Amino acid sequence: MPKNPRIVLLFIICLTILAIVVDLPKIKIFGFNLSHPKINTSFFKRDLEPKLGLDLAGGVQLTMSADMSKIEEKDRDNALESAKNIVENRVNSLGVAEAVVQTAKTQSQYRLICELPGVSDVEQAIEACKKTAHLEFRTLKADASQEATISAKPEDFESANLGGKDLKRAQAQPSQDPQTPGYVISLEFNGDGAKRLEEITKNNLDKPMAMYLDDQPISWPPPVIRAVISDGNAQISGNFTAKEAKQLAIQLNAGALPIPLKIESQTRVGPTIGSGSIEKSFFATAVGLTSVVVFMLIYYRFLGLFAVIALAIYSLVVLSLFKLIPVTLTLAGVAGFVLSIGMAVDANILIFERMKEELRWGKPKLEALFAGFERAWSSIRDSNVSSLITTAILFNFGTGAIRGFALTLAIGILVSMFSAIIVSKTLIRIFWVRKIK
Amino acid sequence: MNIVKKRNWFFIFSLLIIIPGLISLSLWGLRLGIDFAGGTLWEIKFDQQEISSHAVFQYLKEQQEEISSVAQTNENSVLLRMKSADELKISEIKNKLNSKFGKTTDVRLQTVGPIVSAELTKKAVVAVLVSILAIVLYITWSFRQIPKPTSSISFGICTIIALVHDVIVVVGIFAILGRFFQIEIDSLFITALLTVIGFSVHDTIVVFDRIRENLKKYSSFSFEEVVNHSILQTFARSLNTSLTVVFVLLALFLFGGESIKYFILALLIGIISGTYSSIFNAAPLLVVWHNLVRKRA
Numbered sequence: 001m002p003k004n005p006r007i008v009l010l011f012i013i014c015l016t017i018l019a020i021v022v023d024l025p026k027i028k029i030f031g032f033n034l035s036h037p038k039i040n041t042s043f044f045k046r047d048l049e050p051k052l053g054l055d056l057a058g059g060v061q062l063t064m065s066a067d068m069s070k071i072e073e074k075d076r077d078n079a080l081e082s083a084k085n086i087v088e089n090r091v092n093s094l095g096v097a098e099a100v101v102q103t104a105k106t107q108s109q110y111r112l113i114c115e116l117p118g119v120s121d122v123e124q125a126i127e128a129c130k131k132t133a134h135l136e137f138r139t140l141k142a143d144a145s146q147e148a149t150i151s152a153k154p155e156d157f158e159s160a161n162l163g164g165k166d167l168k169r170a171q172a173q174p175s176q177d178p179q180t181p182g183y184v185i186s187l188e189f190n191g192d193g194a195k196r197l198e199e200i201t202k203n204n205l206d207k208p209m210a211m212y213l214d215d216q217p218i219s220w221p222p223p224v225i226r227a228v229i230s231d232g233n234a235q236i237s238g239n240f241t242a243k244e245a246k247q248l249a250i251q252l253n254a255g256a257l258p259i260p261l262k263i264e265s266q267t268r269v270g271p272t273i274g275s276g277s278i279e280k281s282f283f284a285t286a287v288g289l290t291s292v293v294v295f296m297l298i299y300y301r302f303l304g305l306f307a308v309i310a311l312a313i314y315s316l317v318v319l320s321l322f323k324l325i326p327v328t329l330t331l332a333g334v335a336g337f338v339l340s341i342g343m344a345v346d347a348n349i350l351i352f353e354r355m356k357e358e359l360r361w362g363k364p365k366l367e368a369l370f371a372g373f374e375r376a377w378s379s380i381r382d383s384n385v386s387s388l389i390t391t392a393i394l395f396n397f398g399t400g401a402i403r404g405f406a407l408t409l410a411i412g413i414l415v416s417m418f419s420a421i422i423v424s425k426t427l428i429r430i431f432w433v434r435k436i437k
Numbered sequence: 438m439n440i441v442k443k444r445n446w447f448f449i450f451s452l453l454i455i456i457p458g459l460i461s462l463s464l465w466g467l468r469l470g471i472d473f474a475g476g477t478l479w480e481i482k483f484d485q486q487e488i489s490s491h492a493v494f495q496y497l498k499e500q501q502e503e504i505s506s507v508a509q510t511n512e513n514s515v516l517l518r519m520k521s522a523d524e525l526k527i528s529e530i531k532n533k534l535n536s537k538f539g540k541t542t543d544v545r546l547q548t549v550g551p552i553v554s555a556e557l558t559k560k561a562v563v564a565v566l567v568s569i570l571a572i573v574l575y576i577t578w579s580f581r582q583i584p585k586p587t588s589s590i591s592f593g594i595c596t597i598i599a600l601v602h603d604v605i606v607v608v609g610i611f612a613i614l615g616r617f618f619q620i621e622i623d624s625l626f627i628t629a630l631l632t633v634i635g636f637s638v639h640d641t642i643v644v645f646d647r648i649r650e651n652l653k654k655y656s657s658f659s660f661e662e663v664v665n666h667s668i669l670q671t672f673a674r675s676l677n678t679s680l681t682v683v684f685v686l687l688a689l690f691l692f693g694g695e696s697i698k699y700f701i702l703a704l705l706i707g708i709i710s711g712t713y714s715s716i717f718n719a720a721p722l723l724v725v726w727h728n729l730v731r732k733r734a
Binding site: 055063065106109122123126263264265266267268269270276277280281283284285287288289291292295296299331332335338339341342343345346349350353357375378379382383384385386387389390391393394396397402405406409 | 482523524528542543544545546547548549550552553556560561563564567568571572575576579624625627628631632634635636638639640642643646647650670671673674677678680681682684685686687688689691692693694696697700701704
């Protein structure tokens with residue numbers, strides 16, 4: 001701790017103001033429209049809107065198991081990754097904001113977990129998640145004009161009778177050829193596919209060949225056939241970056257390695273139950289906080305006031321962290337936050353009780369203050385570390401609601417240590433000790 | 438006040454709470470929710486007012502649908518329970534209900550397949566055991582500099598006994614609640630248990646920390662006196678902390694809504710038990726341990 005507590009106080013004030021700015025809801029006061037800012041830099045983007053989970057916003061959560069029986073062992077991870085990517089694209093095109101698609105793998109099971117908060121047409125959303133990807137290669141229609149070869153539109157193409165079932169796998173790799181720098185995608189076709197490809201490349205030499213996933217063209221403008229390919233090993237080059245090439249390979253693999261998805265578990269929450277829960281948990285949090293404030297003020301009087309101020313700063317900082325990280329709030333998450341308030345107060349109580357004891361033993365105020373903080377520290381440290389151990393285990397063990405709870409509780413515990421040790425201490429040192437002197 | 442001297446009374450009180458719970462647990466077990474047992478929970482709201490759960494159950498039974506139960510949740514909404522149902526089954530039942538009772542909306546629907554539920558159960562047990570082990574190790578390490586002849590492992594073990602006490606209290610009470618009030622446990626219950634574990638240790642450590650400090654300070658006093666003194670010194674803190682947490686939890690329990698009600702109840706029971714066990718069980722147990730070791734020496 002620096003010698004001059006005023007510097008720390010300044011730091012705390014700045015931090016509080018920052019937190020308030022981040023926390024600002026959209027409201028109108030005295031004719032001014034207030035709102036939190038949006039962070040938009042090249043490496044850090046946040047819209048700072050509160051993120052609500054399924055149980056608060058309503059929506060659907062699906063746990064789908066992937067049937068990997070027809071996929072070779074070494075391709076399984078790729079297949080799952082591709083399926084995830086496709087499902088993500090589909091739900092995004094449905095206009096579901098905040099959709100989360102995760103892969104989950106245990107020894108024997110490959111799964112996709114889709115969380116679609118706030119979705120209105122549940123059946124449509126489920127269909128979009130479950131559908132297997134359909135990949136198709138298309139060539140120019142026979143009657144397409146000559147100009148179309150150069151600037152073809154998606155509607156100028158027709159099916160080349162070559163699709164996902166003919167493709168074994170796609171892979172992004174750095175180009176070996178100095179003529180075509182960057183990354184390329186190598187495609188490996190199976191026996192039937194190789195024969196078809198030879199035919200197509202012969203008939204369409206120097207013409208484009210487009211790829212469609214679920215009837216949407218991928219990688220536009222389409223690559224042009226440069227040679228007749230007879231061994232079933234094709235390469236797409238186009239000065240791709242590593243990221244672009246990888247993305248294209250994932251999309252192609254979705255067609256090449258189709259995995260049927262089966263819904264194992266699902267949760268649907270209607271929008272009315274969600275908004276009811278928001279109101280209820282908001283009210284409960286307010287009541288809980290108020291009772292803590294009243295208790296601290298009655299029991300510890302002037303000292304309690306510092307704890308209450310520290311608690312207010314604590315709440316502001318935690319909420320702004322929730323928005324910055326961002327943490328998706330669920331009912332369990334709110335409970336974790338509220339519980340961490342209890343722990344934040346605990347640190348203050350530990351210190352105050354110790355200070356009172358030291359004063360009773362006849363120490364002067366400043367010394368009692370330091371002794372209180374110093375002696376209470378080992379209890380605060382040990383007890384919070386053991387709570388952090390359990391939150392870490394919870395986070396690893398759980399999905400969804402449990403993770404949310406563990407995360408909010410852990411953030412709460414960490415910030416509470418800061419608030420009790422730095423914020424309360426500085427406030428008391430400046431305003432309490434000085435006043436008595 | 439001499440808490441340590443009256444320790445047997447406090448141990449008996451703990452047993453009075455624990456034993457009925459254990460009996461209930463061994464006779465009837467816990468009532469497992471669909472998170473653990475698998476199945477489908479489906480709350481449906483009828484646009485047409487007032488349809489009784491009984492009518493819905495009768496109708497679906499006539500239609501040969503396998504429904505385990507139908508409960509009324511509101512005057513115009515019901516909760517169906519059945520075996521894990523897939524999309525086809527759900528839309529089939531929905532169509533039937535629509536043609537009989539008019540338009541419906543899904544309030545919530547939760548389906549858990551048997552594989553997911555089996556995995557969750559396994560994970561839950563592992564999580565509880567791993568966290569207990571991690572905490573014992575941390576405490577033994579943290580109290581390594583305790584003056585002789587007290588061993589730091591005794592602090593670790595006594596913390597765990599208090600913690601297991603709290604877990605059994607919560608699980609036992611929920612076994613009773615499950616039997617007599619049909620309250621089920623779900624994955625949030627495991628979350629509550631792990632939180633109680635964290636909190637119980639939190640509480641115990643504060644008392645133990647004071648004992649650690651006082652052992653160095655008052656080396657002329659007997660171990661028993663030091664422990665009792667330490668309990669009394671930390672008494673106000675233990676009570677005040679628990680009170681603030683209990684305030685907050687009570688607010689959540691009363692106003693926080695139906696879906697987290699029993700989660701909060703589990704926390705509430707656990708935290709009250711945790712406060713009790715750290716003061717009246719964990720610290721006096723240290724004395725019991727100390728006396729046993731001394732007798733043998």
